[in-house]
Amino acid sequence: MILAFFDLRHALFRLKGLLFLLPFVFFWYWIFKFLYVQGGDLLVSRVSVQLLSWLYKPAVAQILLISHPASLSVFLIIALATTPLFAMLGSCDQLAGDAARQTFRFFLTRCTRTEIFLGRFIASYILVATATILSAIAATIISVHIDQRPMEVTLIYAMQVVLMTLMYVLPFVGYMAAISALMSSALSTLLMGMMAYLALSITGSYLGHRLGMDVALVPGGVKELLFGINPHDQLYAGIELLAYAAVYTSLGWFLFRRRNI
């Protein structure tokens, strides 16, 4: 935990932290500005529900925009859609740079590889999670202003949204831990992470098509379950995300343990 907190404290002043925080802040500032100015009635209109029905099942679109506070749902949809990118940006330099520069040599005579791996993993997760929570708080404030739902309903849904986004971030940080354990710089980790994600998505779709069943090699397919037509689906999605996180993180740990430093 010492290493995790040290990393977090210095994330704001180092390139790897800024690489994530600056695009994240600008992106959400733009989205929130749009939601605040253009949101409200527009989000609950029939056109919006129809547009969302192209992406998800009509029942899901209905639940998201009509049953729940709409602007928080829009935040959830956009947050989950952009999580792969932002989680990759926020966690691309867990191990690669310091392992390649051999800076870990100063740590390794003092703590184990597992402690270093977990320290960096936890620091990256907390960084991305904290930014996500802060953006969710901003979305909740906007929702209170424009959705005209009872405060209690908005707050309960906001907590659900936060929980869902935090769960969804976890496997991506684990995925980047695995890629980072292989690569030699933050940039190469980021590029490899993106390319491998794309390749895994395409391979999953191709295999699913060939085998006539769902083959999900990346957690993207869990999104619709998370949006929650029923609690059972959400629970199933949560377990699936934890499984993805466990597989990716274990793979990263396995690779890092064997890496020459």
Add this chain to the structure above:
Amino acid sequence: MDTLIKCRDVYKSFGSIRALAGLSFAVGNHSSVGLVGPNGAGKTTLFSIICGFMRPDSGHINILGHRPDSLLLKGRIGILPQDVPMLQGITVHTQLILLARLQGFSRNRAGREIERVIDLSGISGLIHQLPETLSFGQRKRVILAQALIGKPEVILLDEPTSGLDPVAANDVRALIQKLRAEHTLIVSSHNLDEIRNVCNEIIIIDRGSLVRQCTIQELVEHDNYLTILLEHTPEEQTLRSLRSLPAVTRITADAVNPKKLSIQFQGAQPDQVQFRILELLQQHNAAVVEFSRGSAFTDKVVELVRGH
């Protein structure tokens, strides 16, 4: 003598390059050992394996009774790695505190321990600077300071004075001398005079295997050996005259510097033989620039490596 480090049949390859090829040796408690060998002999790889930075392909390594990756070794080995950068954008003091905390020191005790190593290594003027603003020599001293945190039982020093100016190098040598009393040291260096001054034992490796392990004393033949540096390359006639002396058994001219002669002789009165040799050189007008009794340590090590 308690064995602190024991390596047996250690192999390590990087692709087709074999860095260690069945290396075996043992280092005892409170030794100061010089690790010597040409570039690519496997010295840094050996240090990396001892510290758990990499795993051997095969073989056994035991340090303080444990495997290199054992949790029980943490904080008991200190290393001055070669040319390894510290974290950028974070002051030296903050990084040293972090390392002490990782080693198990509480916040307060970490502060006191850092003060101790700062005083010991003389880096008090550098601690509030960023590592990237330090010169190579300053950085090296900072990295040496981190190796001393927590008074580790074994300290590995990889080229501790390379790249340092003469004054800084002397300071580091003096510090190493001080450390000898309390720690087991393994010093890897190309500077054989440094090894001779600092260490009492030597391990010579070449192409990943052991050439020789012995005390420094064993390598230096004191009584029947002269090393002479002449002002000019000696003429053949001078060498013939020297060889004709009854006590002289062998004369070798240095391959790189032919003005340097190593003369081996026998006899019960070495002083007289020595006097006779110098007299003969004077007769041939061969001016002596340097003269030392005993074989040059460097020559002996080079000879061993070449003969491997």
